[in-house]
Amino acid sequence: MSQQRSLLLTKQRKAVLDMITEADDHPTAAEIIERLNNRGYHFAYGTVYNSLRYLTEAGLVQELHVGDGACHYDRRTDDHCHIVCRQCHAIAEFDLPESAELVQHAGRRSDYEVQAMTLLFEGLCPACAHTA
Amino acid sequence: MSQQRSLLLTKQRKAVLDMITEADDHPTAAEIIERLNNRGYHFAYGTVYNSLRYLTEAGLVQELHVGDGACHYDRRTDDHCHIVCRQCHAIAEFDLPESAELVQHAGRRSDYEVQAMTLLFEGLCPACAHTA
DNA sequence: TTTCTTGCAAAACATTTGCAAATCG
């Protein structure tokens, strides 16, 4: 998408990017805005959403949908899976090499031109599994 | 979830269920409401959303999230994959037997207790691939 | 009667948009 565009990192975009890069979780736009506020950055909602779209299209972050209505952001942009805890909604990520060939299989099973794959698991995180 | 609850299919819930069952696509709540209206059913928004949650928990339909902000509903409740067209947003479904063992693999790679898997592909539908 | 469901409207979220002012190149 934006490989051919020059990468313009404004102060706002850089702050949003840093917030995602330094996070050890997968924050939503609202959480990013809250954390920016805590660090003294008071950007407009529209600006943060703009930045998030820009960073996503630039390939610097990845969107992540886990079905809770909000879009989460991931500093990792390589192929990997996520698992959401059904109880506390914590999100963990891990690699699943066994999934690598699935895109080819899907291409054979579907009449679509397959371009990308999202692999999302649900279950219980260690803490919640323990108390359940 | 609801195996132990009795299944109470009110007129509203039945109409919503029928609408999903008879659809050959994956309608959102808004689309279901629109189609109900076209058939002379004028239910409150809250009632339709209530029905959808009820039917989902009863295992009669399945929720489907494709990252477009709205929740889609699927008459199929067995394990299968979906693919979304990046251009026209059409959703197709297909079986991918090769994915069956992935839950076990994920259980080994993650410290979560894995309970379910969602496999979503993105790409171009035949029509869009043709015009692209 | 007790419990669950509906209808309606308002509220709650997440996200987008319009437009003027500010900034970048």
Next chain:
DNA sequence: CGATTTGCAAATGTTTTGCAAGAAA
């Protein structure tokens, strides 16, 4: 200067909620 970006507020789209009225067990 022209193009892009920001800030702000209002609008949009999806889903939830509160509460009174209605239906079912």
